[in-house]
Amino acid sequence: MILKDKIALITGITNENSIAYHIAKGFSREGAKLILTYQGSRLKETLDKLSENLNAELTMECDATNDDHLHHLFTEIDKKFGGLDIFLHGIAFANKNELAGGITNSTSEGFKLAMDVSCFTLIKMSKYCIPLMEKRGGGSIMTLTYIGSVRALPAYNAMGCAKAALESSVRYLAYEVGEKNIRVNALSPAPMRTVAARSIPGFLDMYNNFVKNTFMKRHVDGEDIAGSAIYLGSDLSKMVTGMVIYIDGGFHCSALM
Numbered sequence: 594m595i596l597k598d599k600i601a602l603i604t605g606i607t608n609e610n611s612i613a614y615h616i617a618k619g620f621s622r623e624g625a626k627l628i629l630t631y632q633g634s635r636l637k638e639t640l641d642k643l644s645e646n647l648n649a650e651l652t653m654e655c656d657a658t659n660d661d662h663l664h665h666l667f668t669e670i671d672k673k674f675g676g677l678d679i680f681l682h683g684i685a686f687a688n689k690n691e692l693a694g695g696i697t698n699s700t701s702e703g704f705k706l707a708m709d710v711s712c713f714t715l716i717k718m719s720k721y722c723i724p725l726m727e728k729r730g731g732g733s734i735m736t737l738t739y740i741g742s743v744r745a746l747p748a749y750n751a752m753g754c755a756k757a758a759l760e761s762s763v764r765y766l767a768y769e770v771g772e773k774n775i776r777v778n779a780l781s782p783a784p785m786r787t788v789a790a791r792s793i794p795g796f797l798d799m800y801n802n803f804v805k806n807t808f809m810k811r812h813v814d815g816e817d818i819a820g821s822a823i824y825l826g827s828d829l830s831k832m833v834t835g836m837v838i839y840i841d842g843g844f845h846c847s848a849l850m
C-alpha cells in the first residue's frame with residue numbers, strides 16, 4: 594500500500610470508463626483516502642455509486658470554472674482532512690466546433706473556453722491545493738494531457754493548443770512550488786474510449802490505428818495509466834517534477850507506419 598493514508602483529490606470522473614476513475618481505483622487499492630468531485634448534478638447518482646465502490650471519504654459537486662464551488666470544496670477538504678497530498682486534474686472540454694475541420698474554424702469564444710477549462714483550471718485549482726499540501730510537508734499534482742500537444746492531429750485543433758499550454762503550465766507550476774516539496778507532472782496516455790474521446794471526430798480511426806504504430810502492439814488500459822499515477826503520487830517519484838510521462842507503448846517516439 595504505497596499510498597497508505599495519503600489524501601487524494603480526484604477530478605474528472607464521468608463514469609467507469611473515465612481515466613480518472615481507473616486512477617481512483619488504483620489509489621484506493623494502494624490505501625489512499627479519496628475525495629471525488631463531479632461536474633453537474635446529472636452525474637450525482639453515478640458518482641454516489643462509484644464513490645461507494647471506491648470507499649471514497651468525500652464526494653462533492655465541483656465545476657472547476659465556478660469560484661464558489663472551488664471555495665466550498667477546498668474549505669471542506671481543509672475542515673475534514675486538514676491537508677492534501679495528491680491532486681489529480683482530469684478535466685478537459687472543447688465545443689465540437691473547435692475540434693471539427695481545421696484550426697481556422699475556431700472562434701475566439703470557443704478557443705478561450707477550451708483553454709480556460711482544459712488548462713487554466715489546473716492553475717486555478719493548484720492555487721487552492723498548495724497551502725493544503727504545505728500543511729502535509731509537500732504533495733503531488735498531476736494532470737492528463739495528450740500527444741496532440743506536440744503533434745498536429747486531425748480534429749484536435751483548439752484542444753491541441755490547450756494541451757500544449759497545459760504542459761507548459763505544468764513546468765511553470767513545478768518551478769514555482771518545488772521548494773515547497775510539491776511536484777507537478779503530466780501523464781500523457783494513449784487513446785482510451787471515454788465520453789470526452791467520443792466527441793473528437795474520427796477518434797475511433799485514431800484508436801484503431803494506434804496499435805500498429807506502437808512498440809508494445811496492444812492498447813493501453815486503465816491499469817497501465819493507474820500504475821504511472823500511483824508512482825507519481827507516491828514517494829517513489831520524490832524527485833520527479835515538471836515531466837510529461839507518456840503511457841503509450843512507445844507511440845510517441847515511433848516512426849512505424
Ligand SMILES: NC(=O)c1ccc[n+]([C@@H]2O[C@H](COP(=O)([O-])OP(=O)(O)OC[C@H]3O[C@@H](n4cnc5c(N)ncnc54)[C@H](O)[C@@H]3O)[C@@H](O)[C@H]2O)c1
Nearest residue numbers: 605606607611612632656657684685737784785787788789
Ligand atoms: N480518452 C483519451 O483518449 C485521452 C487520452 C489522453 C488524455 N486524455 C485526457 O484525460 C482527461 C480525462 O478525460 P477522459 O478521456 O477520461 O474523459 P471523461 O469524459 O471521462 O472525463 C472528462 C472529465 O472532464 C470533466 N469536466 C469538463 N469540464 C469540467 C468543468 N468545467 N469542471 C469540472 N469538470 C469538468 C467532465 O465532467 C469529465 O468528468 C482529459 O484531460 C482528456 O483530455 C484522454
